[in-house]
Amino acid sequence: MHRELLRTSVLVALSMSAGWIGWSGHVLLLPVAATFPMLWSMARTRLQATAISAAYFLAASRGLPQGVANFYSSDIWPGLLLWLVATSAFVAVHAVLWTDRKGGQKPLRYLAACIAMAVPPFGILGWAHPITAAGVLFPGWEWWGLGAMAAGLIVMTTRYRPAAAIAMTGFWLWSAAEWTPPILPASxxxxxxxxxxxxxxxxxxxxxxxxxxxxxxxxxxxxxxxxxxxxxxxxxxxxxxxxxxxxxxxxxxxxxxxxxxxxxxxxxxxxxxxxxxxxxxxxxxxxxxxxxxxxxxxxxxxxxxxxxxxxxxxxxxxxxxxxxxxxxxxxxxxxxxxxxxxxxxxxxxxxxxxxxxxxxxxxxxxxxxxxxxxxxxxxxxxxxxx
Structure with a gap:
């Protein structure tokens, strides 16, 4: 029991770190968010998957309560309420689609969650999507890069996740070394x-x-x-x-x-x-x-x-x-x-x-x-x- 509680705490802490660092506002740190599918897939119960999803999204969207308070010139409580409401879509999708089945079920379920959070209606609240890191790992690859990123995220939910993590880290380091910001159009x-x-x-x-x-x-x-x-x-x-x-x-x-x-x-x-x-x-x-x-x-x-x-x-x-x-x-x-x-x-x-x-x-x-x-x-x- 204590070991399982410790495991859950570690996964939640790592998920929170992925959301916090990946969505810190530094473009080259976006790939850190790609660790979320791995942490989600490592959950052993639906409750664990729910906690991991909530930790990631709450950390990624942490600026919302203060922003709402600034906008309405109010205290922090309305912002906290809206923060929780906004989190509910992300958490609900990933909690419902999580499964403990082996084989191809888990990657297929994550693919479904990935698509659901990218398009309406759930995509209306689809902030902090790990697929956004495609532009950092695969700059200039266009739709091929999007496909490669989606494939990498899906493999991160399987037992081949170490290979996916190594490959994505390699692309990340190569991209960071060669990174140039987008140019302005002429005139x-x-x-x-x-x-x-x-x-x-x-x-x-x-x-x-x-x-x-x-x-x-x-x-x-x-x-x-x-x-x-x-x-x-x-x-x-x-x-x-x-x-x-x-x-x-x-x-x-x-x-x-x-x-x-x-x-x-x-x-x-x-x-x-x-x-x-x-x-x-x-x-x-x-x-x-x-x-x-x-x-x-x-x-x-x-x-x-x-x-x-x-x-x-x-x-x-x-x-x-x-x-x-x-x-x-x-x-x-x-x-x-x-x-x-x-x-x-x-x-x-x-x-x-x-x-x-x-x-x-x-x-x-x-x-x-x-x-x-x-x-x-x-x-x-x-x-x-x-």
Whole structure:
């Protein structure tokens, strides 16, 4: 009994370490998360598998309670509650699919869990997916790298796990020695702002002019990317202000905004130039809870951000097609894979992370975006507000 308790404690501690280190915000540490399938498969009971899964996900998403407290200017308790709710999907999937059967059952069950956490509905809360490390172990391998990573994770649940661990460690060391960050596309610039909670909330003419001045300082012909929500609530008047300001500059601006109507709102990216303005992209997966609130429809209440799940995976900007990822989408698997299927020329990742102060959430988003960009050998443009 004591030996089994000790074994469980060790596995839980190792799983917590895998989540904490792998999702620390350093891209080259992402492969540490690949040890989770091995620890999950070593559980001897469903209760052990549940504890191992919970330890991994709670450690990986540890910044959520503080982030929620920052966002709502409240104490830590609402954040802790949301943290546990978010963990429930990951834990439920891995607990239900765990098995103590020998042979091929366990790897097949893990494959099912891996897929379930990558696509909706469970994939809506599919953060901290170990498959994200594919971009670190197999940069430039594209879909072959994704397949190799999936195969490695599956083998980690079998008795051949030592061979899989050695092989993956070899790829990891080789990649780390040769690692280069994704490049920027030619003539593209992403700007990071430090405007805190005021970005998107103070969208008066003075704030618009400040952003216009930053954009106009760029070289002619630049495609300039501003963070999520930078323009605030989108109106035709804002579009005309920017159109006049960009006349004769040759500059195109891509910026976040929100389009509101009687049913709710869309979190979008807008393209602005001297030729006018267009809604470029509507967010596929807003943050559940704080933005996307589907339960409102059940009680005939309007509001919240709409989720356009599989819409607009790529958009055209000039001669390039780009894969946009707004904030929360950078933590998930299916949005980037859906976009990659359409063979974009670059990834554009934007966010408004003022509420993440004191956490590693923005660093994790950046690391995840960088890993996916390296996997598919795509240029990457990043723009965040903190």
């Amino acid at each position: 593209w610039i992403g700007v990071d702002l430090e405007l805190g909670a005021s970005l998107g909330r103070e969208a008066d003419l003075k704030r618009q002019q400040e952003l216009i001045d930053v954009a106009r300082a760029q070289p002619p012909g630049t495609i300039f990317v501003l963070p999520e929500s930078a323009l605030g609530f989108w109106t035709p008047t804002i579009g005309r202000v920017w159109q006049r300001a960009l006349t004769d500059t040759g500059i195109t601006v891509i910026s976040g905004a929100a389009i509101i109507d009687s049913q709710g709102y869309d979190n979008v990216l807008v393209k602005l130039s001297a030729d006018g303005s267009d809604i470029l992209y509507r967010e596929r997966m807003p943050v559940p809870g704080s933005m996307w609130q589907p339960w409102r429809a059940w009680i005939a209440d309007n509001g919240g951000a709409r989720a356009h799940f599989f819409a607009n995976p790529i958009v055209d900007v000039g001669s390039k097609s780009v894969a946009p990822l707004i904030c929360y989408e950078q933590l998930l698997v299916w949005p980037i894979l859906q976009s990659a299927f359409h063979r974009p020329d670059a990834i554009v990742a934007v966010g408004n992370g003022w509420w993440t102060a004191g956490t590693a959430i923005i660093d994790i988003q950046r690391a995840s975006s960088e890993a996916w960009a390296r996997l598919f050998d795509l240029p990457l443009v990043i723009s965040f507000n903190i």
